[in-house]
Amino acid sequence: MTTTFSSLPVVDVGPLGSPSGTSPEEEMILSKRLYDVFATTGFAYLTNVPLSFKHEDVFNLSRKFFALPEDEKMKLAKRSFRREHKNTYRGYFPTQPELASDNLKEGFEIGPAKPIRAQSTISPCSKFNLAEPNVWPDKNILPERPNLEKLYIELQTLASKLLSLLAVSLGKPSDFFTPYLDDSLSTLRLLHYPAMASAASGSGSASTEEVKLSCTPHTDSGILTLLHQDSTGGLEVRNSSGEWVSTPYVPESLVVNIGDLMAKVSGGRFVATMHRVRAPAKSSSAASVTGQQSDGAQIGRISVPFFFEPGEHCLVRSVDEDEGFVVYGEHVRAKMKTWVEFQDDEDEN
Ligand SMILES: O=C(O)CCC(=O)C(=O)O
Numbered sequence: 001m002t003t004t005f006s007s008l009p010v011v012d013v014g015p016l017g018s019p020s021g022t023s024p025e026e027e028m029i030l031s032k033r034l035y036d037v038f039a040t041t042g043f044a045y046l047t048n049v050p051l052s053f054k055h056e057d058v059f060n061l062s063r064k065f066f067a068l069p070e071d072e073k074m075k076l077a078k079r080s081f082r083r084e085h086k087n088t089y090r091g092y093f094p095t096q097p098e099l100a101s102d103n104l105k106e107g108f109e110i111g112p113a114k115p116i117r118a119q120s121t122i123s124p125c126s127k128f129n130l131a132e133p134n135v136w137p138d139k140n141i142l143p144e145r146p147n148l149e150k151l152y153i154e155l156q157t158l159a160s161k162l163l164s165l166l167a168v169s170l171g172k173p174s175d176f177f178t179p180y181l182d183d184s185l186s187t188l189r190l191l192h193y194p195a196m197a198s199a200a201s202g203s204g205s206a207s208t209e210e211v212k213l214s215c216t217p218h219t220d221s222g223i224l225t226l227l228h229q230d231s232t233g234g235l236e237v238r239n240s241s242g243e244w245v246s247t248p249y250v251p252e253s254l255v256v257n258i259g260d261l262m263a264k265v266s267g268g269r270f271v272a273t274m275h276r277v278r279a280p281a282k283s284s285s286a287a288s289v290t291g292q293q294s295d296g297a298q299i300g301r302i303s304v305p306f307f308f309e310p311g312e313h314c315l316v317r318s319v320d321e322d323e324g325f326v327v328y329g330e331h332v333r334a335k336m337k338t339w340v341e342f343q344d345d346e347d348e349n
């Protein structure tokens with residue numbers, strides 16, 4: 001159950017990157033610690049993460065993408081934004097001020113680099129192909145593609161290490177979640193929240209005051225999210241008293257949180273905690289997407305969530321036997337109906 005926390009706990013996952021491997025004792029300690037935080041706050045900072053990318057590397061990759069001309073980004077737009085395009089699940093989505101001014105963000109979504117073996121069989125007329133390949137700008141325009149693919153692989157590896165610790169913490173063998181890795185659909189999402197002139201600055205607790213949002217309150221739908229957030233601030237997590245707790249920037253850390261499906265898999269032991277993002281205020285001290293100062297139109301916040309996702313056909317069962325299962329593809333399609341970046345006027349998902 002979520003508790004009345006007033007800040008996020010910090011979990012040092014340094015041992016996961018140790019060249020000599022993690023000792024059984026370190027694994028037990030980490031596993032217990034992760035259980036405790038996911039059973040209470042559902043959110044934590046991970047420090048000493050085993051990634052070869054520094055924060056600035058990640059944010060620069062992302063800034064390079066968002067600094068591309070609008071027409072280059074729109075060449076990668078999902079079909080909901082460009083009818084003639086084939087890509088439905090991967091690719092670019094522009095800001096949609098007319099649809100949701102409190103969800104003002106543009107994003108670029110990347111799935112696994114290697115093609116997914118199993119074909120989609122859920123519904124031949126489905127409007128979303130979860131297993132579709134990535135779309136990329138031309139190499140001359142965005143030479144950073146190999147780095148983004150590498151970042152994806154490193155985050156997937158970290159997520160799978162965390163999942164094996166979580167399996168143990170739930171009284172299961174460490175390979176309990178290994179089937180989730182088969183044809184995993186994990187998504188690396190680059191996000192840019194444009195700064196808004198009307199947004200209030202400051203990041204104190206804000207349970208009552210009117211705040212301008214760029215991402216409305218939600219829980220993540222899936223298993224596990226690993227988030228790079230830049231130093232702009234704005235992510236807030238709701239505690240059991242209904243207070244919005246700010247999650248200030250911690251250099252080189254990742255924010256990790258549990259999604260709805262993992263809360264279910266854990267038999268309700270872990271919590272999927274509500275969170276939201278305050279609109280970044282226009283300010284001359286914030287960095288622009290090009291990394292330059294004072295580029296008024298482009299100033300904003302960059303974040304890079306990585307959503308660990310099982311394969312489309314994966315049977316996701318609760319650790320408590322007899323609770324039945326859900327097929328991951330069906331779960332995600334049902335959730336997509338509620339996501340602003342997947343709304344359009346066509347029929348079925
Ligand atoms: O940008 C952030 O800090 C959080 C984004 C988020 O919650 C999401 O994309 O689900």
Ligand SMILES: [Fe+2]
Pocket residue numbers: 218219220275
């Ligand atoms: Fe989220």
